[in-house]
Amino acid sequence: MAMSGGKDDGSPMMEMNTTPLIDVMLVLLIMFIITIPVATHAVNIDLPSAANPPPQTIVKPDKNKVVLSADAKILWNGGEINQNQLVSLLQQTLRLPTEPELQFQPDPQAPYDLSAHVLNIIKASGVTKFGFVGNEQFVNFGKAANAPKATS
Numbered sequence: 159m160a161m162s163g164g165k166d167d168g169s170p171m172m173e174m175n176t177t178p179l180i181d182v183m184l185v186l187l188i189m190f191i192i193t194i195p196v197a198t199h200a201v202n203i204d205l206p207s208a209a210n211p212p213p214q215t216i217v218k219p220d221k222n223k224v225v226l227s228a229d230a231k232i233l234w235n236g237g238e239i240n241q242n243q244l245v246s247l248l249q250q251t252l253r254l255p256t257e258p259e260l261q262f263q264p265d266p267q268a269p270y271d272l273s274a275h276v277l278n279i280i281k282a283s284g285v286t287k288f289g290f291v292g293n294e295q296f297v298n299f300g301k302a303a304n305a306p307k308a309t310s
Contacts (some may be wrong), residue, residue, distance in 0.1 A: 201277050205288070220258040222251060223291070224276065228267035232276060241279060248283035260285050263292040 224244070225233040232239050234247055251258050260280065264273045280288065 201274050201281075203277060203281055203288070221261055222247075222258050223261045223263060224280070226264040226268035226273055226276060228265045230269050230272050232272075241275070244276065244279055245283065248280065248285060252284060257285070257287050259287040259289065261289055261291045263290070266295055 223233075223235055225236075227233060232241065232244055234244065239247065248260075251260070262277070262280065
């Protein structure tokens with residue numbers, strides 16, 4: 159690429175040099191890209207802290223299990239329920255003398271929006287004994303999809 163410094167007769171160059179402007183624009187573009195915050199989406203759940211363990215009682219509370227199936231169904235202890243029934247059942251458990259433990263187990267293929275909505279319902283209900291179960295099913299979940307397939 160050749161640069162011209164004007165005409166041979168000594169007159170000044172009439173075109174504007176845009177190279178420095180392009181360089182400044184590229185630097186600004188890179189700075190904007192770096193400073194944009196990473197988009198994160200999280201559902202905040204208040205889990206019990208280890209500093210205040212629940213008091214030990216002689217009577218063990220019942221354990222209720224909420225399972226989300228791959229076909230977007232909510233199961234309460236094995237029986238299918240809807241979201242309104244879930245709210246009602248959670249309110250009933252809070253009225254018991256000893257609050258039962260609530261276990262949450264989503265299927266790996268369960269819709270994310272259903273999981274987020276059910277977690278928000280559980281959080282809004284005020285349940286204090288809450289736990290995630292079955293997390294071991296997610297250990298190799300993403301690896302199977304990325305593994306190379308055998309060809310014949």
